Amino acid sequence: MAKQHVSFNLNGKKVDALVEPRDLLVHTIRETLNLTGTHIGCESSHCGACTVDLDGKSVKSCTVLAVQAEGSELKTVEGLADADGLHAVQQAFIQEHGLQCGFCTPGMLIRAYRFLQENPNPTEEEIRWGMSGNLCRCTGYQNIVKAVQTAAQTLQQA
């Protein structure tokens, strides 16, 4: 199939890729651009393991075409930490034991990163609804909720 050029900002750096029009964004990120932190759990938008931040919105990259990302600002889990170290959500997940097998974690983190910008001071119920597009089989969510609360506090104080 004929390939098409696509270009966007990925974690703050401009990237170019040749993709088929049908290529899913998650495959382009993982296989063409070699950032494998974004995972595939269902290929049907249910599990959220592939969540990325696309132009300021949490998006499930298994149901977005790579060509749709043209010209966008894209952030994946690899883009959360900066020169100062881990992002507050990453630190909070470690602190509160918000992960076990780690497979859903990148999607959870990138969703939490956006959610706390949408709602910087959420209640537990708001966290549970706001994060409900991301599934986890290991933690029972309770410690993820705590981690999001902890991250919210840290970000508020910053």
Add this chain to the structure above:
Amino acid sequence: MDNTADMQEREDAIKGIGCSRKRKEDARFVQGTGRYVDDLKFPGMLFADMVRSPYAHARIKSINKEKALALPGVHAVLTADDLKPLNLHWMPTLAGDVQAVLADEKVHFQYQEVAVVIADDRYIAADAIELVEVEYEELDVLVDPHKAMADGAPVLREDLVGKMDGAHSKRVHDNHIFNWQAGEKEATDRVFEQAEITVKQDMYYPRVHPCPMETCGCVASFDKINEHLTVHLTSQAPHVVRTVVSMLSGIPESKIRIVSPDIGGGFGNKVGIYPGYVVSIVASIVLGVPVKWVEDRMENISTTAFARDYHMTGELAADSEGRIKALRVNVLADHGAFDACADPSKFPAGLMHICTGSYDVPVAHLNVDGVYTNKAPGGVAYRCSFRVTEAVYVIERTIDVLAQKLGIDKAEIRRRNFVKVEQFPYKTCMGWELDSGDYHTALEKVLTAVDYDALRKEQEEKRAQGELMGIGLCTFTEIVGAGPSRNCDILGVGMFDSAEIRVHPTGSVMARMGTITQGQGHQTTYAQIIASELGISSDEISIEEGDTDTAPYGLGTYGSRSTPVGGAATAVAARKIRAKAQKIAAHLLEVSENDLEWEVDRFKVKGVPGQEKTMKEVAWAAYNNVPEGMEPGLEAVDYYDPPNFTYPFGIYLCVLDIDKATGEADVRRFYALDDCGTRINPMIIEGQIHGGLTEGYAVAMGQEMPFDEQGNLMGNTLMDYFVPTFVETPHWETDYTVTPSPHHPLGAKGVAESPHVGSIPCFTSAVVDAFAHLDVTHMDMPHSAYRVWQQVHELGLDKSA
């Protein structure tokens, strides 16, 4: 600083057993640098995808590969006929049966693997499977296991016709797999005939799927020049996989390397050996390049290893005070089209005969018949230890029914029947020896914590107002840590596990185990065990698992066996090192070994303050100054064959309210007390319990794999198959008691599966309890809103105001 404060400071610095140490694994996972199978990429790597059967039972009339092969980028299309010359079209299962790798003349279940396509990338492979033309002739389908052994039932396994000697017993019908019994039938029947009170309850434990976030997959790479095979795969038991691959392929085990990298959850789903692995290995050998196969979610739920599917009848005989006199359990087990249960070889029904639970049951009998149906094979332990979930379910449900019949409170009937603290170690009438427990203390702790009497009073008031409030109770005993090699093996390999520890000259440690973490945090907790045994900070101890080239042979991680078996091996190996270190310390201090005592991280000469050597000093000496005749170095290996299983227990209580209009059950409180013996990392234990409770909630409240009459699986996506989100998942309250195992070197028992095993009957108990005043004794899972509403509707409760 006085000595106590100094000791405490050194103790804290070690971060050993009992410390809620943060996890070593997390740094890579939160930065997206975990390495899971699908993250691996090798030069020249191709992708495999499966052609699967749309029918549950059909004869394959023809397979035409031409169009698929003509597609640019397709390298091969393999069918059973291609595997036949290699004798790999069928493979042995862990249960003594055989399973078609690719369908051989017939398909036996919907989504069965019929052909595999190997292509440049996953997109081309997906295109090509659509181009493989398979002509089928549909056959009569057998879905209902109750009809499996009827006259005239369609015969599923033509390869077994006339072979009436099964792996575990005589077969009495072509669709029969085995009959298996435990306990004493005649003695049990006699007690039932004379009993004051008997109860009998039928119950179905639905077919469910473990559904880890990461599906199953592998990358097989065969090096033609060195004739060396490397397979990275999602396995909970990589060493067993190496043995099986060697037996199947004829490649010596020394030329096979199996690597389980980071695993995205297992829960039993990743114990088995699946056709996808076998065909990837064959394709890599044939094509000489690495081949990756990763299943999608539909393939995962449909084909790789379901759990449960037990049709059970529980019966109790008792006196009028509710004291149990006998237990009788009958099971019809639906194993699907091939018996691929993952159990210790001698136990076709796993450890189901632990079904006497936490109770002093004088006599019991268990009868299990396994049958074939046109469904996917499996029978794995979904976050449980070999059918202990089914066992706990049947006894906990039946004792509730007995309580109800006698009008005795369900907490009180358990008090009357518990094995008493002074009876441990307690030999059950089925032959198990429960190692330790204190059920009464744990029960009272929970009842006090939730104010049980007040809850019952509230329930009475709610009932008077026509509202539905349920209180569930489950007082379970697990059996984990398989297992003693006298009765536990897999394909003839005893179910020991292993640890190898090396103390380096500068006092840091590298240790490798035969188990494999899938989220349990072994890199963190095994280091804590070694830290406490050797007095070296856990931060200086590296743990590696999952690579068969480097790790000692072990049976892997499932059935909560890592702490009971792998953890024990780790402790014993560390003790071997400390024993050698003590000799070196005595040599350095020029005293007798017996003059030394151990204190946190050092050997001290008894009664001579200041005369001491730290483990780090000893480690250095081990490489340059050992006693005459001693070999240098400071390493040890231990292969630990446990003397017994361990028996963690718990008391769970659930309070829920049912909405009569929708049937929705709102879990308002769930209190889980667990006793797993010695606690290695309380933070991780709590996390494991939260996860297990949530998986229990999923099973009890929504998970099922229903089939229609044609054998179509109705619900194999995450749209249909229930995985609870943040929103449905209840808030969990946890608590504990500590009753160490007397035979485990650390007193630890294992914990991760208890919350799954114990919570499921607790939810059913609570849902049924909401209707108990209306003479409802049992409701089958899943307790989805619709199904609960049906009960509401049947009782006419939705019509009342």
